[in-house]
Amino acid sequence: MAVLVAVLVAAGAVLRVLQARGPEAVALPGQLQKAAEKRLVGTAVDDTALRNEPGYRRNLAEQFSSVTPENVMKWAVLEPVRGKRDWAAADRLVDFAAEHDQAVRGHTLVWFSQNPPWVEALEGDELLQVVREHIRTTMERYAGRIRTWDVVNEPLEDDGTRRPSVFQRELGDGWVEDAFRTARVADGEAKLYLNEIGAEAPGPKSDALYALVRELLGRGVPIDGVGFQAHLNRRGVPDGFRANLERFAALGVDVAITEADVALKLPADAAALRVQARVYRGAVKDCLAIPRCRSITFWGFTDRHSWIPATQPGRGAATLLDAELRPKPAYRAVLKALRGRG
Numbered sequence: 598m599a600v601l602v603a604v605l606v607a608a609g610a611v612l613r614v615l616q617a618r619g620p621e622a623v624a625l626p627g628q629l630q631k632a633a634e635k636r637l638v639g640t641a642v643d644d645t646a647l648r649n650e651p652g653y654r655r656n657l658a659e660q661f662s663s664v665t666p667e668n669v670m671k672w673a674v675l676e677p678v679r680g681k682r683d684w685a686a687a688d689r690l691v692d693f694a695a696e697h698d699q700a701v702r703g704h705t706l707v708w709f710s711q712n713p714p715w716v717e718a719l720e721g722d723e724l725l726q727v728v729r730e731h732i733r734t735t736m737e738r739y740a741g742r743i744r745t746w747d748v749v750n751e752p753l754e755d756d757g758t759r760r761p762s763v764f765q766r767e768l769g770d771g772w773v774e775d776a777f778r779t780a781r782v783a784d785g786e787a788k789l790y791l792n793e794i795g796a797e798a799p800g801p802k803s804d805a806l807y808a809l810v811r812e813l814l815g816r817g818v819p820i821d822g823v824g825f826q827a828h829l830n831r832r833g834v835p836d837g838f839r840a841n842l843e844r845f846a847a848l849g850v851d852v853a854i855t856e857a858d859v860a861l862k863l864p865a866d867a868a869a870l871r872v873q874a875r876v877y878r879g880a881v882k883d884c885l886a887i888p889r890c891r892s893i894t895f896w897g898f899t900d901r902h903s904w905i906p907a908t909q910p911g912r913g914a915a916t917l918l919d920a921e922l923r924p925k926p927a928y929r930a931v932l933k934a935l936r937g938r939g
C-alpha cells in the first residue's frame with residue numbers, strides 16, 4: 598500500500614511538473630532539422646520572444662539548423678543614430694545560434710525599408726560611403742559567424758522596374774552592384790544573396806530579377822545566391838515555382854526559400870489548415886527537388902509571433918505551430934516532406 602501511495606505521489610509530482618511547463622513543454626513529433634539532411638531548415642527569430650519565452654527558445658533550439666533575425670539586423674535597429682551602433686540584440690541571436698550549432702542568415706544589409714531617418718536624408722556620394730561602411734562594419738563584426746547574408750533585399754517592383762528607395766534615387770541602378778562588391782571585400786567567405794519578395798513564379802518581377810542577376814553575373818558581380826521569400830496564402834505555391842528555381846540555379850547561383858509562411862483568413866478552420874499544410878508541403882518539395890536549393894527558412898514558427906496579423910488585419914495563423922506551440926497540420930506536412938515522404 599505504502600509503495601502504491603509513493604508511486605501515485607511521484608506520478609502526481611511528474612504530472613504537476615509537466616502541467617506547470619504547460620503548453621511550453623511541447624512534445625513535438627519530430628525535429629525539422631534532423632529530417633532535412635543536407636538542407637538547412639531555418640526560421641525568422643523574434644527578439645522579444647527569444648528573450649522572454651522558454652518554450653520559444655526550446656523549439657528554436659531543437660527544430661532549426663538556421664536562424665534569421667526578423668528585425669534586429671535591420672539598419673534602423675543597428676544604427677538608429679549615426680555613428681552610435683547597438684549590437685546587443687543582433688549579438689544575442691548570433692550567440693544563441695553558436696550555442697546551438699545553428700547557421701545564421703544575416704538579414705538584411707541594403708533594403709528600402711527600416712532604414713534610420715538619418716540615412717533616408719543622405720545624398721549622393723555621402724550616402725554611397727555610408728552604405729559601404731554599413732556593409733563593411735556589419736559583415737566584419739560577424740565574419741566567421743554569419744556565413745550567409747541577404748546583401749540586397751527587394752530591389753524590384755512587381756512590374757519589374759526598380760523599386761523607389763533612397764538608394765535608387767541617390768545612386769541610380771548601380772547601388773545593387775556596389776553593395777555586392779563591397780560585401781565580397783568585407784567578408785570573402787560569406788555567401789552573398791539577393792533576396793526578393795513575390796518573385797516565386799515567372800512573370801514581370803521574376804523575369805526582371807532573372808535578367809538582373811544574369812547581367813550582374815556576366816559582369817563578374819559576386820552574387821552567390823538568390824532568395825525567394827515565399828510569403829504565400831491559401832491560393833498555393835505559384836505555378837512554375839520549381840521551374841523558376843531551376844532557371845536561376847542554372848545561372849550558376851544557389852537558391853533558397855527565405856521567408857516562407859502561408860497566411861489564412863481568421864479564424865482558420867480545420868479545412869483551411871489542411872489547405873495550408875498542402876501549400877507548405879508544395880513549397881518544401883519544390884526546394885528539395887533542386888539540388889542548389891540550399892535552405893528553407895520559415896518567417897516565424899509559431900502563430901504567437903508572426904508579422905501577418907499586424908500587417909494584414911483579419912489574417913494570420915500563417916506558421917507551423919499554433920499560438921500554444923502545438924504542431925499544426927502544416928508542421929506534420931513539412932516534416933514528412935523533409936523526410937522525403939510527403
Ligand code: 9MR
Pocket residue numbers: 667668710711750794826856904
Ligand atoms: O516580419 C517583419 C516585421 O516584423 C517588420 O515589421 C517588417 C518591417 O517592414 O518586416 C518584416 O519582415 C520582412 C522582411 O524583413 C523582408 N521581407 C518581407 C518581410 C515581411 O514584411
